[in-house]
Ligand SMILES: *Cc1c(COP(=O)(O)O)cnc(C)c1O
């Protein structure tokens with residue numbers, strides 16, 4: 165195993181690889197650090213094995229770990245000629261994460277998390293989620309034969325809560341926002357040995373699963389894209405997709421890094437706001453109201469998570485922006501019309517961002533742009549019906 169320790173993302177203090185979520189010195193979030201000596205990225209990239217587990221040498225599990233897997237990953241990187249045409253971006257690619265086993269990229273981190281839970285000998289999984297992490301957590305818990313308790317904010321799409329319940333997990337709706345669910349999950353696991361797989365940067369093992377998306381993009385494109393566009397809540401997908409490219413660079417396979425774009429919905433956009441105002445630190449968002457429920461994270465008690473994402477956006481010479489609530493569904497439609505991918509509102513944000521950036525002149529014709537389509541539209545059917553459609557359907 166090449167994973168060595170957990171390192172605090174704020175102060176650098178090292179901790180043993182255990183069931184810890186926060187730095188004991190400064191309460192910062194943790195990150196798995198590795199010794200990559202002896203690891204061959206070239207060999208892993210060439211492996212015939214399907215899915216994320218061909219990269220197990222750079223995932224934080226032991227050599228004998230038996231993956232809890234549903235063959236997540238190896239999703240298509242599609243050249244989006246017809247969408248690129250209308251947006252004026254000739255070299256646009258879509259990383260279609262909607263075809264993962266539970267229809268979102270969250271299957272990557274949750275496959276790693278449940279594998280780790282098995283290694284730790286935990287029997288119970290706890291998660292706070294805006295929906296997709298909870299669907300994945302309940303599915304992978306069912307596969308692993310573990311019990312799972314899910315805290316979701318009231319107002320989570322019923323397609324998601326139905327899937328969670330069908331997989332045998334306990335669903336507890338928490339009044340308020342995702343941040344209230346987050347606090348409830350923290351209290352639940354205190355001293356009872358359950359594994360908290362909440363998205364955000366809380367679970368460093370789960371986050372590592374997100375890196376695999378960048379290995380796939382590199383392998384399928386044969387190069388480093390100029391831009392990677394990611395819808396973000398707290399932002400682990402963006403931060404760990406970047407970490408994946410940093411690892412490829414350290415291994416000598418690439419000599420530059422992609423510019424990372426964070427996109428949020430106007431009704432809950434703490435990271436985009438801080439970027440626009442030139443702030444170094446992200447502040448909580450007070451009253452989240454957005455159709456993009458998948459990324460509706462106000463960061464109420466952990467704004468440092470947003471600050472971590474903002475720092476990577478800046479370090480990569482990237483960009484952050486928000487999209488008007490009234491515009492989001494138009495991008496869901498455009499993506500379906502032009503490329504036949506049905507995205508949930510949060511996922512369509514990465515198409516909206518490309519449009520905005522192209523109009524602003526930030527994208528050159530030679531630039532290769534990869535938009536990550538993070539989650540499937542069928543997980544939030546109600547949102548996809550405009551008020552007019554909804555009336556027709558009644
Ligand atoms: C979770 C999620 C994201 C990104 O979330 P982060 O937790 O910030 O990485 C984006 N889109 C969808 C559909 C999601 O479920």
Ligand SMILES: [Zn+2]
Pocket residue numbers: 172173174175176177187188189190191192
């Ligand atoms: Zn620390």
